[in-house]
Amino acid sequence: MSSVRSEPPEPGPLAPDDVDDRDDGPRVALKILVAGGFGVGKTTLVGAVSEIRPLQTEEALTNVGAAVDDLEGVAAKRTTTVAMDFGRITLRDGVAIYLFGTPGQERFWFMWNELSRGALGAVVLADTRRLPASFAAIDYFEQRGTPFVVAVNCFEHADRYEAAEIRGALDIGPHVPVLMCDARRAGSAKQVLVVLVEHALRLAAARSVPSPPPRPATAPAFTQDG
Amino acid sequence: MDPSVPGAPRGPGGERWLDEAAGPVVRPYAVTRGRTRPRGEPLDIVAILVATGRPAPEPGRLTREQRRLLALCRRPHAVADIASELRLPLGVIRVLAGDLIDSGLVGIQRWSTPSVQPHNDPNLLRRVLDELRAL
Numbered sequence: 001m002s003s004v005r006s007e008p009p010e011p012g013p014l015a016p017d018d019v020d021d022r023d024d025g026p027r028v029a030l031k032i033l034v035a036g037g038f039g040v041g042k043t044t045l046v047g048a049v050s051e052i053r054p055l056q057t058e059e060a061l062t063n064v065g066a067a068v069d070d071l072e073g074v075a076a077k078r079t080t081t082v083a084m085d086f087g088r089i090t091l092r093d094g095v096a097i098y099l100f101g102t103p104g105q106e107r108f109w110f111m112w113n114e115l116s117r118g119a120l121g122a123v124v125l126a127d128t129r130r131l132p133a134s135f136a137a138i139d140y141f142e143q144r145g146t147p148f149v150v151a152v153n154c155f156e157h158a159d160r161y162e163a164a165e166i167r168g169a170l171d172i173g174p175h176v177p178v179l180m181c182d183a184r185r186a187g188s189a190k191q192v193l194v195v196l197v198e199h200a201l202r203l204a205a206a207r208s209v210p211s212p213p214p215r216p217a218t219a220p221a222f223t224q225d226g
Numbered sequence: 227m228d229p230s231v232p233g234a235p236r237g238p239g240g241e242r243w244l245d246e247a248a249g250p251v252v253r254p255y256a257v258t259r260g261r262t263r264p265r266g267e268p269l270d271i272v273a274i275l276v277a278t279g280r281p282a283p284e285p286g287r288l289t290r291e292q293r294r295l296l297a298l299c300r301r302p303h304a305v306a307d308i309a310s311e312l313r314l315p316l317g318v319i320r321v322l323a324g325d326l327i328d329s330g331l332v333g334i335q336r337w338s339t340p341s342v343q344p345h346n347d348p349n350l351l352r353r354v355l356d357e358l359r360a361l
Contacts, residue, residue, distance in 0.1 A: 120344075194355065
């Protein structure tokens, strides 16, 4: 693994090539959202590329929630828990990527607001048989300026389309990457993330052109307060 | 239903108690003493928390869950990691962690260059890209 590192070793008392620091806990966390309609393969994609773990969040009880939640004996309870797909990819030097798969329905947008704040980017997972299920997510990320890619999960019995056709059907700009994937395969799911990070990097580099950061690529600096 | 029927005991308020298979009997917000919102700025889902090492002034006043949270944070943990490991909803972790931060037992790791956040730092993204490709 150390042979593929492209940066110079970081200074320090320990030679980084001999030390795997990934058990030391994260120092920098990057968020990636995986959005898409029900059954489009969000859980599959997160599970293919990371160790998926249970995570619960909560939503305010609405009438919709109340209809399906057993309220007997819990009259004081005003929230109900919602399971989220959650995965982590631990990289070197204390960098961790956190993946969150969130339900696509509008009632879960309160989760998206939080997740997209400071997010590296988003994957909109799409199914060619139900492209309109992706519209809401695409609109959302376009409006918030969150970098996103559209990954078409190629289900076995779905018709195949060219990326250009998908782009046209979804009415997205030429700068937004569109790619085909098989969410079950680790290599394919990883490629989706690679394309997303490339896209986010292009946007970030364009923003930072006026004042290129003077510091070399070293381990992320951090401070602690509290 | 007869309260004496096994598996269906009733509490003092007449509510039906759940058996073990139904999961924790304690409602999540019982561990936060009923509070659903932390004080102050909400913690990001991937904010990284670390124990400061300061001794708790009154350890007995910490809840069991707060003690577990504090123990986890001897190594840096993101809020989402903590929620997942302690099997408690995110909102509960925010309340518990908020108290520990207020009392100086836990700190939040901050990115040192506020003008460039990690998610749009080209240097960091380049490193992430290299490592992802190599996975």
